[in-house]
Amino acid sequence: MDETEQKHFDRERELIVSEVFGDTQPTFQGEGPSMGVPALFIRLAQCNLTCTWCDTKYTWDWSRYDIKKETRRRSVDELIAWVLGCDTELVVITGGEPLLQQGVIRLVSGLLAGGKRVEIETNGTIAPDPRLLVDGVRFNVSPKLANSGVAEGKRIVPNALAAFAASGHARFKFVTRSVAELDEIQQLVDRFQLSPVYVMPEGTTAEVQIQTTRALADAVAARKWHLTQRLHILAFADARGR
Numbered sequence: 113m114d115e116t117e118q119k120h121f122d123r124e125r126e127l128i129v130s131e132v133f134g135d136t137q138p139t140f141q142g143e144g145p146s147m148g149v150p151a152l153f154i155r156l157a158q159c160n161l162t163c164t165w166c167d168t169k170y171t172w173d174w175s176r177y178d179i180k181k182e183t184r185r186r187s188v189d190e191l192i193a194w195v196l197g198c199d200t201e202l203v204v205i206t207g208g209e210p211l212l213q214q215g216v217i218r219l220v221s222g223l224l225a226g227g228k229r230v231e232i233e234t235n236g237t238i239a240p241d242p243r244l245l246v247d248g249v250r251f252n253v254s255p256k257l258a259n260s261g262v263a264e265g266k267r268i269v270p271n272a273l274a275a276f277a278a279s280g281h282a283r284f285k286f287v288t289r290s291v292a293e294l295d296e297i298q299q300l301v302d303r304f305q306l307s308p309v310y311v312m313p314e315g316t317t318a319e320v321q322i323q324t325t326r327a328l329a330d331a332v333a334a335r336k337w338h339l340t341q342r343l344h345i346l347a348f349a350d351a352r353g354r
């Protein structure tokens with residue numbers, strides 16, 4: 113987007129999109145409670161954090177990627193029409209940080225009206241708009257740990273996490289590298305009453321996924337938490353758009 117385009121941007125009816133996928137090359141929700149469920153993806157651009165291990169830096173890191181090549185301004189109604197033209201029930205809205213953009217509210221409402229179910233992947237730093245706390249919407253909230261390299265004051269926003277915890281529409285998914293990090297997760301769980309908890313091994317190769325899964329499994333099971341994978345890494349080798 114250039115400056116003149118930004119000026120006329122309609123925050124309610126337009127979105128800055130990174131990519132959409134799952135139509136011509138079908139895929140699954142790869143992470144969390146719906147892992148393995150066929151899904152369409154709408155990946156929005158922009159993020160308010162800068163995780164060192166972020167696997168979608170092309171949505172926000174304009175020192176490495178060209179914003180003009182990587183983003184496209186699209187009308188919400190056109191995105192809804194795209195989804196409704198596909199016979200996949202689950203739509204994953206991700207990013208970047210999708211809750212940075214107002215247009216998500218109109219998008220979600222149109223998708224629900226069309227009979228779809230929606231999961232929103234969020235870093236948990238922006239409290240959900242009440243219009244998103246409705247039947248058919250689930251938030252996969254992924255609060256970032258110290259391993260993200262982001263300052264605690266930026267990645268942990270108490271009122272936002274508390275709002276998700278109280279919403280009845282959220283589950284909490286932690287990108288984890290080691291057993292030692294489970295204590296850090298426990299502190300957040302206790303402080304904000306987070307439930308249910310999903311631990312997900314960090315990694316963008318099958319080898320690292322398996323290694324970390326094996327290292328974490330017993331300790332996650334002992335805490336009675338859920339263990340999830342990144343199925344798209346195992347199945348599609350971290351290919352973009354899968």
Ligand SMILES: Nc1nc2[nH]cc(C(=O)O)c2c(=O)[nH]1
Nearest residue numbers: 140141142143206233344354
């Ligand atoms: N298949 C697949 N599942 C996903 N679940 C969450 C994703 C994300 O990038 O947020 C993702 C993704 O990129 N691909």
Ligand code: SF4
Nearest residue numbers: 159161163166208235
């Ligand atoms: S919050 Fe998510 S999209 Fe944003 S930098 Fe961290 S991993 Fe990447």
Ligand SMILES: [Mg+2]
Nearest residue numbers: 167168206344
């Ligand atoms: Mg991803």
